[in-house]
Amino acid sequence: MTHLEPASGTDADLGDTVWVEETSWLDKVPRAVQMIFVFAVFVLFWDLVTRFGLVSAIILPTPLETFLDLIFVGKNLLSGGYMLAALWITLKEVFYGFLLALAIGFTLGVIVGETAFGERAIMPYLVAIDTMPKVAFAPLFVAWLGFDIDSKVALAAFIATFPIIVGTAAGLHAADTNSRNLFKTMGATRWQTLVKMKLPMALPQIFTGLKIASVGVMAGAITGEFLGGGKGFGELIRTAASQLNTPRVFSLILYLSVVGLTLFALVSYAQRRIVFWQKDRVAGGVE
Amino acid sequence: MQPAAVLTGQGEPVYQLRNVGKTYARNAITALESVNLTLTKGSFSAVIGSSGCGKSTLLKIMSGLIPPSTGRVVLQNRPVTGPRRDIGMMFQQATLFPWRTTLENIVLPIEIRDGKAAARAAEVQARALLELVGLKGFEHTYPGELSGGMAQRASICRMLITEPAVLLLDEPFSALDELTRDFMNMELQRICSSRNATAFLVTHSIPEAVILSDVVYVMKPRPGRIAEVVTIDLPRPRTLDMMTTPKFGQIVEHIRSRLDKEAFI
Numbered sequence: 425m426t427h428l429e430p431a432s433g434t435d436a437d438l439g440d441t442v443w444v445e446e447t448s449w450l451d452k453v454p455r456a457v458q459m460i461f462v463f464a465v466f467v468l469f470w471d472l473v474t475r476f477g478l479v480s481a482i483i484l485p486t487p488l489e490t491f492l493d494l495i496f497v498g499k500n501l502l503s504g505g506y507m508l509a510a511l512w513i514t515l516k517e518v519f520y521g522f523l524l525a526l527a528i529g530f531t532l533g534v535i536v537g538e539t540a541f542g543e544r545a546i547m548p549y550l551v552a553i554d555t556m557p558k559v560a561f562a563p564l565f566v567a568w569l570g571f572d573i574d575s576k577v578a579l580a581a582f583i584a585t586f587p588i589i590v591g592t593a594a595g596l597h598a599a600d601t602n603s604r605n606l607f608k609t610m611g612a613t614r615w616q617t618l619v620k621m622k623l624p625m626a627l628p629q630i631f632t633g634l635k636i637a638s639v640g641v642m643a644g645a646i647t648g649e650f651l652g653g654g655k656g657f658g659e660l661i662r663t664a665a666s667q668l669n670t671p672r673v674f675s676l677i678l679y680l681s682v683v684g685l686t687l688f689a690l691v692s693y694a695q696r697r698i699v700f701w702q703k704d705r706v707a708g709g710v711e
Numbered sequence: 712m713q714p715a716a717v718l719t720g721q722g723e724p725v726y727q728l729r730n731v732g733k734t735y736a737r738n739a740i741t742a743l744e745s746v747n748l749t750l751t752k753g754s755f756s757a758v759i760g761s762s763g764c765g766k767s768t769l770l771k772i773m774s775g776l777i778p779p780s781t782g783r784v785v786l787q788n789r790p791v792t793g794p795r796r797d798i799g800m801m802f803q804q805a806t807l808f809p810w811r812t813t814l815e816n817i818v819l820p821i822e823i824r825d826g827k828a829a830a831r832a833a834e835v836q837a838r839a840l841l842e843l844v845g846l847k848g849f850e851h852t853y854p855g856e857l858s859g860g861m862a863q864r865a866s867i868c869r870m871l872i873t874e875p876a877v878l879l880l881d882e883p884f885s886a887l888d889e890l891t892r893d894f895m896n897m898e899l900q901r902i903c904s905s906r907n908a909t910a911f912l913v914t915h916s917i918p919e920a921v922i923l924s925d926v927v928y929v930m931k932p933r934p935g936r937i938a939e940v941v942t943i944d945l946p947r948p949r950t951l952d953m954m955t956t957p958k959f960g961q962i963v964e965h966i967r968s969r970l971d972k973e974a975f976i
């Protein structure tokens with residue numbers, strides 16, 4: 425009863441019908457080229473604006489001035505000059521701030537996400553504090569902890585803690601009914617359910633929180649330096665701005681953004697390694 | 712209505728439900744009313760009924776996931792007052808954890824019960840089970856790379872690893888295509904009979920219920936109750952060919968007529 429179509433024969437000479445879906449020519453251009461193009465247009469526009477004096481040079485330096493200053497600052501950093509010392513201080517603030525935020529945020533997140541008490545009695549206060557403009561606490565931290573890096577670490581951690589709390593707590597709620605029921609029927613203890621099921625399931629959202637925190641921790645450290653002095657990169661920016669040295673401000677900000685991007689990339693890398701099963705990752709983005 | 716033990720006339724009772732009722736406090740819905748049933752050792756029973764008639768509720772009560780509002784549930788002479796180790800459960804979704812390999816998923820119940828060392832020791836049995844369900848070679852694959860049918864087979868292994876006395880199955884294969892589903896059902900029959908396990912299956916499909924079961928409980932909704940107990944005296948082992956016999960057709964037709972002409976496959 426088997427009836428197989430012959431592979432060759434009357435149909436064979438019709439040939440294949442392989443065809444290609446249409447894509448716009450712009451989508452075929454490599455991503456790097458697209459990005460360079462956008463950057464070139466931006467710099468060209470910037471150059472035109474400054475060249476024809478549409479904006480005063482004090483407000484907006486030319487791209488060339490900025491570029492030369494970038495090289496100057498880069499040299500200073502590489503030769504271990506005073507800027508490197510400042511960068512080192514800011515890096516320490518960011519690093520400690522992030523670690524502190526991770527420890528506090530994760531702990532509070534688990535308490536709030538796992539216990540009914542935490543959710544009912546602690547969460548409302550956390551939400552209330554989160555809605556406050558946290559930068560306004562900077563003078564308090566300076567008053568409590570002094571002008572050294574402690575007050576900056578505190579502000580950075582303070583800002584970065586909340587996204588981690590929210591990510592952890594929300595992640596712990598993400599476990600579906602089936603998984604919960606399964607763990608119940610296996611007779612798992614609460615601790616086992618948390619460690620072997622809920623926390624791994626929460627990891628994607630915890631990492632989303634960490635990514636937001638990695639951006640916030642930079643903002644916190646620099647704001648802390650603006651408002652509380654010290655010897656960090658923020659202080660360099662403040663000094664340059666007060667001397668109307670706008671190219672310097674620009675290049676310092678660019679170097680800071682490299683630090684921020686590196687931190688963000690580190691978190692993304694950790695996420696790819698740890699949450700290896702997560703497939704719907706947006707390229708480098710915060711979800 | 713007589714207890715199934717009398718009807719099938721085999722084995723000692725394993726599971727006994729007497730006058731079990733459930734009213735959900737949240738919405739005051741009476742999901743179950745005075746359900747009586749007895750499962751005998753090594754028997755295969757199915758419960759069938761329209762959507763929302765309380766089948767899952769019944770299974771959750773039997774497994775100790777939720778307490779009943781009235782009545783008593785006894786398993787192996789001990790009242791069920793919470794999840795039990797002698798119960799194996801399977802849900803509609805495979806619910807494998809993506810950060811564990813297939814093998815690690817299967818020994819998870821052992822790891823939770825007796826710790827990591829015991830789980831490692833149980834890997835021998837896990838491999839044997841994987842071979843039994845035709846998943847040899849997939850020990851170290853992550854569930855994300857398994858098809859739906861393969862994932863369900865792995866979750867059968869996870870259910871069997873603790874050698875439970877009863878298997879409670881809530882529409883385990885309803886997400887699979889028909890061919891895979893028939894195949895899985897025959898696998899299930901083979902596994903149950905080789906281990907003399909007692910099985911209780913929730914399903915929406917009358918043919919599936921008939922081909923697998925010794926007893927089919929027909930449920931009616933609002934409030935959920937068992938309306939009829941149908942004994943299936945087709946010979947064992949069952950084969951897919953039996954589904955074309957006139958007798959099979961008659962039984963299916965009989966159950967269909969009892970379901971009040973509600974929409975069924």
Ligand SMILES: Nc1ncnc2c1ncn2[C@@H]1O[C@H](COP(=O)(O)OP(=O)(O)OP(=O)(O)O)[C@@H](O)[C@H]1O
Binds near residue numbers: 738
């Ligand atoms: N957790 C719950 N809280 C309140 N009511 C519920 C709950 N679970 C189920 N019910 C109600 O109980 C009734 C029976 O639900 P159940 O899930 O047992 O039905 P079912 O027979 O399994 O349906 P299906 O075939 O669609 O899975 C439904 O009316 C449902 O609304």
Ligand SMILES: [Mg+2]
Binds near residue numbers: 766767768
């Ligand atoms: Mg159900």
